[in-house]
């Protein structure tokens with residue numbers, strides 16, 4: 001029996017609506033990886049299309065949690081962050097990375113802040129610059145195209161894209177510092193949608209596509225990044241991990257569409273966990 005891996009997931013907990021921690025915990029646990037959680041805020045729901053949500057900020061608790069963990073000499077095979085609500089939280093997470101980074105472990109940053117050409121309304125316009133700085137400390141980053149162009153200071157273009165354009169973005173993203181980049185929302189036509197993966201050390205670029213399902217389903221970025229993280233922690237290579245994450249996300253969307261669920265309520269990823277576990281060799 002191999003040593004069980006342990007990850008620290010640093011996200012908010014949106015109590016209803018399936019994103020951030022309520023998605024990261026079950027998906028990464030299903031991969032047989034222990035997840036320690038740092039909730040950065042507690043919200044009644046996520047902020048995407050739902051109004052009137054409660055928001056309890058937990059910024060002040062984050063570093064004391066880390067202090068306690070360090071007093072216990074806890075070690076982590078990965079640190080995984082997603083939605084972060086303020087510049088102060090970006091600074092605190094940067095400090096956590098400095099404290100808990102080892103030569104072996106992986107820092108995975110999903111720079112959650114925008115989609116469909118728009119920065120989420122709760123963020124100030126200079127937030128992408130702060131997120132870009134955090135990405136410089138990561139080993140793996142998982143932005144979508146909107147997050148990418150906001151961080152790179154480029155205009156947002158509607159797809160379909162060309163391989164040249166996507167490969168240019170991948171290289172500019174890797175130049176921020178991460179060894180591996182997985183870019184979501186990639187499409188070269190209106191039939192297939194997926195992700196591009198780039199390993200800047202080997203130079204390998206790969207694509208994983210699936211049939212395009214119409215509609216914007218909330219939380220799919222978190223489902224994707226959590227599945228990718230799960231696969232990477234099972235020592236699956238970046239190309240295959242990206243394929244598994246696309247497959248898992250699209251399956252989750254397909255089930256949700258078939259059920260006619262409100263697109264704001266998150267996707268049915270739960271029923272895809274047994275297949276994911278098989279793909280992860282469990």
Ligand code: PXL
Nearest residue numbers: 019020046047048083219222
């Ligand atoms: O799914 C990303 C996400 C996470 N957490 C909160 C959000 C969002 C996206 O809107 O609002 C609180």
